[in-house]
Amino acid sequence: MTVRVQTEPFDAGVLLSAFSAGRKQSGGIVSFTGLAREATDSKAVASLELDAYPGFTEPAIAAMETEARERFDVHDLLIVHRYGPIAPGEAIVFVAAAAEHRRSAFEAADFLMDYLKTRAPFWKKETGPDGERWIEPRPSDYDDVNRWS
Amino acid sequence: MAKVLMLGRLRDVAGWRERTLDHPPATLSALRALLTEEDPALGEALNGKGVQAAVNKAVSREDTAIGPNDEIAFLPPMSGG
Numbered sequence: 001m002t003v004r005v006q007t008e009p010f011d012a013g014v015l016l017s018a019f020s021a022g023r024k025q026s027g028g029i030v031s032f033t034g035l036a037r038e039a040t041d042s043k044a045v046a047s048l049e050l051d052a053y054p055g056f057t058e059p060a061i062a063a064m065e066t067e068a069r070e071r072f073d074v075h076d077l078l079i080v081h082r083y084g085p086i087a088p089g090e091a092i093v094f095v096a097a098a099a100e101h102r103r104s105a106f107e108a109a110d111f112l113m114d115y116l117k118t119r120a121p122f123w124k125k126e127t128g129p130d131g132e133r134w135i136e137p138r139p140s141d142y143d144d145v146n147r148w149s
Numbered sequence: 150m151a152k153v154l155m156l157g158r159l160r161d162v163a164g165w166r167e168r169t170l171d172h173p174p175a176t177l178s179a180l181r182a183l184l185t186e187e188d189p190a191l192g193e194a195l196n197g198k199g200v201q202a203a204v205n206k207a208v209s210r211e212d213t214a215i216g217p218n219d220e221i222a223f224l225p226p227m228s229g230g
Contacts, residue, residue, distance in 0.1 A: 034230070050230070051157050053222055056206045081230050093230050117229040123157025124228035134158040137229045 002077075003062045005052055007084035012094050019078050019096045026075045028102040030109045032095045038088035040135075044128050045088060051123040052083035064115045071148075072108040074099045079112060083122060114145040151215060153180070154222040162194040173219070177202050178211040180221060199226035 012033040020029055036048045065077055080094040095112045099105035117137060124135040151173035155163045174180045181202075185192025194200070201208050203222045204215065215221060 050228075051160070053154070053156055053203075053206075053224070056203060056222070059206075119227065120230045121224065121227050122230050123225060124230075125158075132161075134161075134225075135228050136226055141229060 002079070003058055003065055004080045005054070005058050005061065006080070006082060009082070009090055010080055010094060012091050015078065015080060015094050016096060019076070019098070023075070023098055025100065026098040026105075027100050028105050029096060029098045030102070030105040031097075032093075032109050032113055033091050034093040034113070036086045036088050036090050036092055040126060043130065045126045046129075047127045048086045048088070048092075049125045049127070050083040050086065050092070051125070053121055057081075057083075057121045060119070060121050061116070064112060064119065067115075068097075068108045068112050071111065072097075072099070073101075073104045074108045077108060077112070079116070081116070081120070081122075111148055114141070114148060117141045118145045151217055152220045153184075154220065156222060157225040157228070159191070159194055159200070159223050159225055163188065163191045171217075173215045173217065173221075176211070176215060177204065177209060177213045177221065180215060181211070194225075195223055197225070200224065 016031050039045055061079055065079060068077060074097050076098045078096040082092050086092055095109050097105040097108040118141050126133055126135055150169040150171055152169055154167050160166045174183050181195055201224045204213050205220055
């Protein structure tokens with residue numbers, strides 16, 4: 001059970017290997033890696049900056065993780081989320097779920113991503129050719145998270 | 150010294166992310182009023198839809214008392230990750 005919020009870049013492959021190592025009970029692991037896009041709604045994004053509130057953001061994500069553990073039959077979960085400046089193509093978020101059977105692992109990862117995309121305490125700013133803009137969740141993100149209520 | 154933090158777009162509106170107050174007002178609503186008096190544009194942003202305030206990293210109501218060593222953060226609607 002781990003939640004990490006960090007400014008340092010991470011390698012999703014390394015995280016997945018470490019998360020998978022030594023597991024004998026779990027029949028499956030699902031992982032998701034979210035990347036910074038080079039364009040949003042066909043507008044170029046030169047850079048992305050995520051603001052976080054250290055000491056507030058981690059406990060909020062840990063509460064989402066606890067809820068995922070209560071809802072799904074998983075052995076283990078890992079959430080790593082970056083903040084600060086992030087270049088296009090770099091990984092922003094990594095989620096992994098280990099479970100005895102695949103369905104629970106898929107569902108837990110899906111649930112966590114929907115929650116992270118709408119409720120995680122981050123504030124996102126994109127800089128492009130038209131200047132800077134602060135981003136809020138898309139309507140489709142809310143539709144996604146409402147599937148779980 | 151109380152610490153006041155502006156997160157997300159509030160930081161850009163205020164032109165600062167963090168400042169300290171030697172003698173903070175007694176409550177969160179009084180702090181909001183003080184910040185609004187100093188900077189009406191920031192006041193408008195602070196009173197915007199969905200802006201929450203946290204005292205010592207817990208989302209708090211407007212009548213929450215503020216002590217001299219507290220940390221107060223203003224949080225715009227969250228973007229998600």
